[in-house]
Amino acid sequence: MNYWLVKSEPETYSWERFVREGTAVWDGVRNYQARNNLKKMKRGDLVLFYHSVQEPSVVGIAKVTREFYKDPTTKDSRWVAVQLEPVKPLNSPVSLSVIKSRKEFQNMALVQQSRLSVMPVTPLEFERIIACGGMTAAS
DNA sequence: GCCAACGTTGGC
DNA sequence: GCCAACGTTGGC
Numbered sequence: 001m002n003y004w005l006v007k008s009e010p011e012t013y014s015w016e017r018f019v020r021e022g023t024a025v026w027d028g029v030r031n032y033q034a035r036n037n038l039k040k041m042k043r044g045d046l047v048l049f050y051h052s053v054q055e056p057s058v059v060g061i062a063k064v065t066r067e068f069y070k071d072p073t074t075k076d077s078r079w080v081a082v083q084l085e086p087v088k089p090l091n092s093p094v095s096l097s098v099i100k101s102r103k104e105f106q107n108m109a110l111v112q113q114s115r116l117s118v119m120p121v122t123p124l125e126f127e128r129i130i131a132c133g134g135m136t137a138a139s
Numbered sequence: 140g141c142c143a144a145c146g147t148t149g150g151c
Numbered sequence: 152g153c154c155a156a157c158g159t160t161g162g163c
Contacts, residue, residue: 031146052161115145115160
């Protein structure tokens with residue numbers, strides 16, 4: 001299994017709305033690097049859901065329920081979408097400032113490449129992030 | 140609100 | 152193919 005992180009501005013699409021709706025088509029990505037990451041997602045992969053801009057932080061865990069297909073929001077066949085479902089919120093959000101302050105997270109794309117919106121996360125990083133959020137892999 | 144980083148566009 | 156101009160993202 002692989003692990004990922006996706007960003008969303010809560011004003012545009014929040015974790016709360018994601019939970020309310022129970023599913024999300026992750027479309028509208030118009031960056032090649034982010035798109036390439038979408039294409040690598042497999043059903044069942046776990047995804048950290050990150051709120052950008054206001055109180056930037058990882059707020060929840062999602063999973064991939066449909067692998068990539070043509071982005072329905074454009075005729076341009078270069079772009080793809082995946083489908084995600086919420087798994088559970090973190091007990092406490094893990095803020096970007098905390099992530100930036102810890103040595104073990106310095107290699108994350110979240111820290112190094114602030115504008116990338118879909119990125120891989122290593123299994124260890126995933127485990128440590130959710131641990132910071134008061135969760136364990138088993139829970 | 141500002142601005143750094145960075146991706147894209149288009150003129151040459 | 153280079154690069155200036157411009158637009159967008161997202162941290163602060």
